[in-house]
Amino acid sequence: MSSNARAKVRLFVEQPLGAVQPVPLTREQAHYLFGVMRMGVGDSVALFNGQDGEWQAEVAEAGKRGGTLVCREQSQPQVMPPDIWLMFAPIKKARTDFIVEKAVEMGVRRVMPVHTAHTNSERIRQDRLQAHAVEAAEQCGGVFVPEVVELIKLDRVLGSWDTGRRIAFCDEALAGETGRLPDAPGPWAILIGPEGGFSEHERKRLRGMACASPISLGPRILRADTAAVAALTLWQSTLGDWA
Ligand code: SAH
Numbered sequence: 001m002s003s004n005a006r007a008k009v010r011l012f013v014e015q016p017l018g019a020v021q022p023v024p025l026t027r028e029q030a031h032y033l034f035g036v037m038r039m040g041v042g043d044s045v046a047l048f049n050g051q052d053g054e055w056q057a058e059v060a061e062a063g064k065r066g067g068t069l070v071c072r073e074q075s076q077p078q079v080m081p082p083d084i085w086l087m088f089a090p091i092k093k094a095r096t097d098f099i100v101e102k103a104v105e106m107g108v109r110r111v112m113p114v115h116t117a118h119t120n121s122e123r124i125r126q127d128r129l130q131a132h133a134v135e136a137a138e139q140c141g142g143v144f145v146p147e148v149v150e151l152i153k154l155d156r157v158l159g160s161w162d163t164g165r166r167i168a169f170c171d172e173a174l175a176g177e178t179g180r181l182p183d184a185p186g187p188w189a190i191l192i193g194p195e196g197g198f199s200e201h202e203r204k205r206l207r208g209m210a211c212a213s214p215i216s217l218g219p220r221i222l223r224a225d226t227a228a229v230a231a232l233t234l235w236q237s238t239l240g241d242w243a
Pocket residue numbers: 170171172173174175176191192193194195196197198215216217218219220221222223224227
């Protein structure tokens with residue numbers, strides 16, 4: 001299929017996708033496709049649900065409050081991102097949104113906001129962040145939407161850590177020092193601290209975990225949002241799916 005025959009609009013849906021599968025639209029989806037995007041019967045939409053790859057679908061019914069699409073052919077197989085989680089301490093709203101969006105674009109399995117000793121924000125809007133993840137996947141051509149989990153305390157996360165998963169502990173105390181990502185395949189999680197950095201207690205605890213590797217992200221102190229993108233770049237280019 002040539003790329004210009006592909007639909008311009010991509011939509012994440014919850015329904016199963018397959019040949020001739022009808023996909024009923026929610027009110028919001030119908031409003032977006034027919035009201036905002038001005039589409040009508042016969043137009044093409046690309047669909048993905050995180051499980052069945054990407055499908056080219058055609059509008060079969062278009063209404064103000066609903067409608068139906070019908071899947072025609074698969075245009076991408078289902079591909080999962082590598083088994084990398086991003087753990088980060090939530091910061092200001094816009095920057096937290098940015099981290100979630102970039103994590104989806106860079107390719108992660110799971111997004112985990114963690115509450116650390118120096119985290120300022122006590123709450124996150126998990127539903128909003130999950131919606132950001134869906135939008136980012138729609139926009140970047142991905143066929144997978146990582147789950148954004150509820151905010152959990154770092155202490156609790158580390159207390160029940162499965163040691164089969166390594167932690168790339170991005171430690172600002174290593175700015176300008178050596179702290180390389182080990183060339184070890186397998187499941188990983190990246191850990192990024194808040195604006196206030198990690199506490200000495202957290203640093204000590206993480207340094208005591210055999211599965212955690214302290215990582216330096218260069219000689220300068222990066223803001224948490226920059227650090228998340230930098231760490232994912234580093235990981236994806238050495239252990240992930242960029243090769
Ligand atoms: N206030 C702290 C900086 C926190 S930066 C200070 O001045 O020391 C926010 C997070 O980004 C850090 O917790 C760390 O996870 C990551 N980070 C930023 N720069 C880094 C670097 N050069 N090396 C490793 N991690 C870094």
